[in-house]
Amino acid sequence: MRFKFLLAIFLSSSLAVSAQHTDSLFLRKIYDEALVNGKPYQNLEYLCKKIGPRLSGSANAQKAVDWTKKLMEHYGFDRVFLQEVMVPHWVRGEKEQAKIIAGNQQISVPVVALGGSVATAKNGLTAEVIEVQGLQELKTLGEQAVKGKIVFYNRPFDPRFIETGAAYSTASDQRFRGPAEAAKYGAVGVIVRSMTEIIDDYPHTGATSYEEGGNKIPAAAISTKGANQLSALLKQKGAVQFYFKQNCQTLPDVLSYNVVGELKGTENPNEFITVGGHLDSWDLAEGAHDDGTGVMQSVEVLRIFKAIGYRPKHSIRAVMFMNEENGHKGGTKYAELAQKNNEKHIAAIESDEGGFTPRGFSFNAIQPQLLQKINKNWKSLLEPYEVDRFINGGAGTDIEPLKATVPAVILIGFRPDSQRYFDLHHSAKDVFENVNKRELELGAASMASLIYLIDQHGLSF
Template structure:
């Protein structure tokens, strides 16, 4: 166990008086967030009163109006909207799916993948080809795939300690499975949900149609449903699968990035961003994905203001539009920054859920990462020990092109994909204390970035 003496020695590069002042300030931030925080009640309103808020929807606009009003009420120095044209995809009537063996029908839960086309009005019923990878599919005679439904059944790797790594190893099926199947003449795609939990909650998420490839419908099936279908196929390869979905893509709609800022006192032209994405999939309240990131970002600014901390640099909370099915908010924000010749020195994104804080991933040069090293002893008492090279975040990613150092807030990852893109991503799934610890953690890093 490190002694206080050891801690002080490791902080010596900051200087004794500086490290003491920083330690006191960071402690005040945690006290304020845990004792008088507003993030949890903001999240309650966003999830319960606004609810699902897919880009282009009426609820999406309701969320924009609410966030702007909250930041104005908090008295931030400036609150403004940045217009963004976003995709407008609608799910339509509830999906139906079952597989048939002889005269026996077994119903399974599915959700259309975001951006998918609909099935014909009467649905699709066809034989099934089960595969676990694109190479396996490509090795099959196209004549055997033509007219069939391709079932991608590769699970997330349960041996990966970081569940985001496991997700990355499986999500290509969801994103591009329709294209690989359509090239071989398939009429539809069913994809195993992106989770290690065995349950009946299908996980939606976006797909991307390739240019010049026929558009076929794609849906996610729950893990329990996938296991039942796979076992039935093993025993009855000639079974048929039926699914029906009624989604459509409408013309692009107007939406907004919602931006609040505290003006810097010494270097106002240097900007630090904290952010999350305001949109969510249409089937859930979007609590962990990404209501938590939005309210944590707003809380960072509130903590500075409540504690009377005047930042040297301008700090912005950016609630991005359209992360789920287009990333247009993040791109538009980076374009605005470039057009206005704004200098963004750092950006922090929270889009991994509102769980117990573990650290921050850093996207930057080795020299930039080394500048963070002296801060680690200040952050370690709060459980922030996983700090180093890693991922920043999708929405702040475009800022990297202008040299901005990116920080991805890293909460514990073990439960995130239990809820991701499902109907169970609700307010009740978020711990108030974990949420508040995350907000304070982001505020502490923001404070150090601003100060040094």
């Protein structure tokens, strides 16, 4: 009996070692294909330079839909299809103007309208400025201090966060909710410090949201240099006015699409692993890192599998979600259709933190024991590629709705190095020239490797 027990242990151990060896060789094959024959960089160049900014509802967004569908058809994926989704159609209009008025001084500063904002009056808006560090200070000051003024939200990124996404999360409420909250106290407009730690003259846009039935006041982001200048003058002069003019408007919703490419599973074709990013972008630049890199990496995952002849056990999808930036309609629609079609999703990976050097993956709200097993089984396989950091954390806006309709799905976020992302995020600097070819390819190979491991071994252990 003892002999049989020891033999079983030996055989089990031998099989595990053999599987690890097979996986190791296959991951090397994935990386070789990505780094020698990779296509995401040239595809990203086309998306950025031939199509450009892709704000939801725009003509360029539709061009991106048409092109990415043709691209995946060209690669010969088993199925390529569109999912209809109605999206907001906000337009910026003429370039914004702004200046600080301090006594006889008039200092021009760069601003951009926040996505979803209303316009100022035709001749612009001029009012006294009141500076606050956040929503709580606004509430403390109340209507007596705020009414008739332009609220200037000037809470900077907290530099103590190593992961810059955490700094963004703790500052961005003043952009998203700030205008609606300021309107409750009688403010006539809002200026928000750009959501970045870098000090420069590039304002960063981003979505703001008004409350239904509430007063809508114009809102713009000011560059960090401009914010520092305005804050310094307020301290020196006491009373300072601000002028800005913007011409944005919200038009009726527009029909758009998620674009989906699929490799059909050989053993479990009705079970899906999704990898994706968002096809839309803000209108100030080319949407290179946000999120051109994510969608082109997602296409590349399927292209790699096709090129090396890998036939997955489960069906694998690359999804180009529409409208992440100002509505999240694409992700919601994908989840709705998954439920309607009784699709079983076992995992979903989102790439929406830029195309920088890969570091690892975050798993959303999984049990610590499962995370320990993932680390135990796969860390050594991905360690040679320096993408072996598996942590609990966020996954992504577009895949999050899946959890409500497919509770068993594991949501995963691709986590590249974060230090440079918010230098570019939502600004005119988010262009193709600021993407590194090798970093982009490494990210695609990293996601392909994790998907291979999930496809082969599952996530139940």
